Amino acid sequence: MSKHNLRDSMLEILIRIEKDTGYSNLLIDQEIKSRDISPKDQGLLTEIVYGTLQHKIRLDYYLKHFINKGKKLDQWVGILLRMSLYQMIFLDRIPDHAIIHEAVEIAKSRGHKGIASLVNGVLRSVQRKGVPSLDLIESDTERLAIETSHPEWLVRRWIRAYGYETTKDMCFANTTYKPLSVRVQPLRINREEAIQLLTEEGYQVRPSFFSGQGLIIDKGNILNSKLFKQGLLTIQDQSSMLPAEMLKLSSEMRVLDACSAPGGKVTHIAEKMGNRGEIHAYDLHKKKIKLIKQKANQLGLNIIHTGAKDARKLQAVHQQKSFDRILVDAPCSGLGVIRGKPEIKYHKEEKDIHRLAEIQLDILGEVAPLLKQNGLLVYSTCTVDKEENEEVVRQFLNNHNDYIIDVNFFEELPSMLKTSVGISDYGLQLFPQFFETDGFFLTRLKRKS
Structure with missing residues (x-):
């Protein structure tokens, strides 16, 4: 799949989530299967879709400083800018010029020359000036909500229930990666056997203390493992x-x-x-x-x-x-x-x-x-x-x-x-x-x- 098509898939998923309140994990899975996306591209698609979603409020806060007040953008244009900005800020391995080029090409194919020009202008301004500092936000609650992309009403609610520090830790944790965990089927295999077989397959795993059946997967896509395909493992937090x-x-x-x-x-x-x-x-x-x-x-x-x-x-x-x-x-x-x-x-x-x-x-x-x-x-x-x-x-x-x-x-x-x-x-x-x-x-x- 070409990079252009891959990013079109990312954009399509993000549009569907926003429009139809679809679930990201299901839509990503459907897209991967229907388009037969390679394992390497699957990782990039997942990372960009999840990352754009995780940081949506923060990205929109940055973007509003580069878009004329009162300028009404089509929904897909705003999402394209958000997705592109996520890559520019959070993904070091993709050069800015490549990100901007892909965004402009998508804007041309989905819209018209004027939209492509706007997308190009906004992203080049970001590249030139950098994003505004969040330190300029005076309210601790508002700054936390924007920095971690949580609705402000929710942050306020958690602060009332648990205090600022616990809420802050929870909000930041919500923007980080959590390792996958699985449960072994003990009537077919015990946990020690599963650890040995998965290690031999090249996975990095460790036991969970929550359950004698639980395993934490630190490295490797467990969906491709023999044990999962044989019905010996269940994905479960x-x-x-x-x-x-x-x-x-x-x-x-x-x-x-x-x-x-x-x-x-x-x-x-x-x-x-x-x-x-x-x-x-x-x-x-x-x-x-x-x-x-x-x-x-x-x-x-x-x-x-x-x-x-x-x-x-x-x-x-x-x-x-x-x-x-x-x-x-x-x-x-x-x-x-x-x-x-x-x-x-x-x-x-x-x-x-x-x-x-x-x-x-x-x-x-x-x-x-x-x-x-x-x-x-x-x-x-x-x-x-x-x-x-x-x-x-x-x-x-x-x-x-x-x-x-x-x-x-x-x-x-x-x-x-x-x-x-x-x-x-x-x-x-x-x-x-x-x-x-x-x-x-x-x-x-x-x-x-």
């Missing part, structure tokens, strides 16, 4: 391995996963149960149920029964006190996974958090009667917002006096997490800056006898 680890599972249990797609956690549960027992896994969307089934089949797991159901209506499907364990991995704002899906921070509003917290509380209230006495319920989200985490748990406990926080949860956490700064009376909040993970919340509730 280390934090997402904690729910199954903390459910205290054993074979022959009856387990409910109320919000299960795409299936990473429920297949982990099945593995922990030795593929013996009964799991009922639900998701609102039929399409997503297919993903759970595919994942279970790849891993050779047959105890998972799936259904397209609203988690807020499961009492119509199951009898009360019929499950030994329940997982509610609740739909949430996703503000803990910004490193991997940077577009999330631009697509969310404060009202979304309020709405989601209501849904989370409704789900917990619906599934609570389905748990047996002395049974355990794990509640988790991939967000760092207190309203969706601690506050939801607090309200649930106020409404359900037959439930308590399981105090053993805190003792049974992996040793390095027991003294984490994210420990509170209501559970564990993981922040992205500490353990090379997503931001993630987890707690375990017990139904009293």
